[in-house]
Amino acid sequence: MKRKIFAELLKWKQQEMGRTALLIEGARRVGKSYIVEAFAKAEYKSYIVIDFNRSSEEVMDLFVHYLNDLDTFFLYLSNLYNVKLYERETLIILDEVQLFPRARAALKYLVADGRYDYIETGSLMSIKKHVQDIVIPSEERHLTMHPLDFEEFLWALGNETLMDFIRTCFHDRKPLGQALHRKAMDFFRQYLIVGGMPQAVETYVNTRDFNSVDRVKRDILTLYRGDIVKHAQGYEMKVEQIFDDIPAQLQKHDRKFKWASLSKEARLREYEDALFWLSDAMIASICYNSSSPTVGLRLNMDRMTFKCYMADTGLLVSHAFDENGIVSEEIYQKILFDKLAVNLGMIVENIVAQMLVASGHKLYFYSNSSRDDALSRMEIDFLIAKSKVSNKHNISPIEVKSSKNYTLMSLQKFRAKFAQQLHTPYVLHTSDFRQEDGITYLPLYMTPLL
Template structure:
């Protein structure tokens, strides 16, 4: 069994809520939701039922319509249909892919109110209109997002239980890892870059250590995403597919900003808003918005027109981007593994940083000013994050991502000159070891998740 951090959140929910809320786990397809919930059910409950709305027949669906006023009969039917004995406060009922049958989601209000059993819903596309129309979204739902495996979970899967503890220690003490352990951590990190965090891909890598086979798994997931777009992005499936297919090309540009004019001449972002929202809600992408000022309310200064669109999983991005022959060559993977890839590495590294920040609970924002008149104002900062405890000043940390050892600090210096009162800590994320120079903290890329 692959160890996932979300298991701890599931246990905490059970202990604290005692059936007062249902848990809704939202995540991209193939991110491991169903697997982790069923493993949790086996460990923590006397019995459980999985109602998979992708497969379930009409009769079971109708139970949630016909018997909400007679829950005794509903539970009797479910117990007999699934041949599972139900125990009060000791049974978990899992509503899998619940977005495919919104009426079951609406029924949560009554099921939780009854109080006999626990309920976990899993799914994706939870906010799309077709999945919420004609239902009242239950206030008894507690939401939890599930992301691809993070770097620490990847290390656990590779049976390394100790390296991340040392990385954490060095981060908290602001000390370098030292040449040997830094090199070891970067070797693991490059493997994580290539494989990504989709559990099936990680499992295949552990089993075979064969990048070609891992690539086939990732391609299957990309094919599944395309099929989902055609099936579920009703009315704007072509635009959604256009954006999806264009993500690597947009990220390869120097500034990485998403320009819809490259999809269609004179296109406006508002023409593609529904398509972007669909991909974001499906958790296939991570959207990073421009913030016009680095103040406490990054969201208040958000510019919805200027954005970057990252893939939610960097392993998938690599398979998506290098698609010339339908399979990424082993040669490309070797170049990434041995740090010999010159082109495109910037987009891959920036994508993994975005992925790690999102998994760490951050909303994504960047700063950009293209002023032609004032060169001191012309700059771009890859990411902005707010510190945990907000004070009157010095709340925002600018982050610059560097994929190689040669880089300039011009934007970071201009940023400090212009916004000194708002700045907390300036960070450079780079492939080298931790160091502090002046007031800039240089962190190895694998420490991103600790910010």
Template structure:
């Protein structure tokens, strides 16, 4: 399937020109290996793919004993994989590199040698045991890969005309119009429920059968659980407890993740490593409370108050609406037609978090539960900073509305209370684009353009 990461890889090859390796990291099953190998096949004369999930001791020994003799190292690799290597025309790929950190530390010397290009692919890259006792190479660029975004999903289902129109309307701040907006929302709801994991998208494209889609997503959820039990040694039960609790926390629309739901009297310090494990694995997106919306949101981050969103909203659907181990076709159709009689606020918040994170935004929210000052009491779903920071007017509050009838008391209070730092306030809703009372109302499918 067509992915934007391919264009990124092409640009990296041109600009790095052998002076750095590239580490592509992301959650399991987001399509990292597929797109890198497709790139290798099309853009190089030859390539070697070393999968450390399968590599035997003969391959691993090369990186342990032959780094002082590059001629021998490349000769052995070429022989073991039966691939001829061509200086400046060949790529060597380290897949599942987290399983053999020694290969990652060898990047420094391989890049210095300069003969070939190198791409590392991995998940759980920053987990403590995967970086112990190795030197992280400064010759390594890094890029995160996420599930397929809305535009990539549209490409996959054969629609290459809708998103350019969405982009044009966003840039000109003009509404789509009733008919086109309705079509765009229908496609967006389809994206919501299928999700952006390539295996689930392929299942939909091939079968148009939601049972097949759900089965694909459940295989991925099962894989995540296996990873937790295998790699989160020492606190795997806490990691799995948090993972299982995410739908309930989002459904209740708590101001932050309440650890008391896991264990009476639970303290953040006892669950810190488990929270960060899920975030480092890119299974979840953490959204932190910014106690004072100002020039730099991160400076006022409260690391103990956070919301947890699942990295892919399609997976959240399968994780949440469980019916005897599978989400029924009937539920999928009701979600698609917006006929399911449940509050979909959690789903909409999750997809907004997913799109903002994939677009490079660090996730922050603002919550002031003041009992004494009604004007100060408010909850803002997300805060984003503009790309070029100035002395004033840097922060955009974002409210997510899943229904047709809603109030705007919090965002109105925010606009008054933080007027000096206020940039553009946004309401993301199911309606068409409009600008009213200095607030920009955007259809949810435009989130990725912020």
């Protein structure tokens, strides 16, 4: 499948010319190994994939005993993999490098040698046991890989033109028109159901069968549970508790994470490591309350008040509707035809969070539950800052609406209270583009363009 990160890999190769190694991080099953090998086949004369999930003792011993003799290191490596190495024309891939941290540390010497290019792939890269006892090489550049975004999903379905037209309409500030808006929303609802995990998308492309897609997604959820047991040692039960509770927390009206739902005595300090583990594993995305939405959203981040989204909305759907072990075709059909009476709000808000993260945004929202001042009591789903900061008008509030009937009370309060910092207020909804009374109403599929 065509992925945008391929262009980033090409840019790294052309600009760095072997001066740095590239580390691609991402959740399990997000397509890291696939895209790196596709890049190697297309852009290099030869390549070696060292998969530390199944590499031999002989290969791992090279990183222990031969870093002071790189001629011998490469001689053995070439023969062990039966691949001829070409100076400046060979890529060496360290796959699942978190499983053997010494190989990551060795990049300091391999990059300095300068003969070949190096790309690492990994997940759970910042987990303590994967970095202890090694010096992380300064020669390492980082890229994060996310699930397929909406445009990549369209490409997978064979549609190369629709997102370009959507992009043109966004920049020209005009609607798509009834027929094309309906077509875009049909695709978007499919994306909402399937999500962006490559295996799920591939299964959907080949079968158009939601039950088959759901089985793939449940396999991925099972894999994640296995990772929790294996890698979150010491607090795996707490990680599982949070993981299992994400749909229930998002189902609530204000979506904020409540520790009391885990246990009456639960506190952040007891569960903080577990929460950060899910975030580091890129299974979940944390959205923090910015208590004063001014220039620096991060400067006013309230770590005690947050929302927890699934990194992939397709996985959330399978995670949330699991009463019979598999999401029934009927539930999928109701989402597809916009007939699901409950739960749709949390699914739509989750897909917006997913699209914002994929576009490079950190997640923030605004919440003030004042009992004394009704004008200050409000909740805004998301906040984003302008790319170029100025003295005023830097923050755009975003309200997400999953139905056609809604009010904008909180958004109007926000506009009045924070007029000096207000940039463009957005409403993301299921209807076409329009601008009215100083508010920009965007169809949900335009979210990646913010």
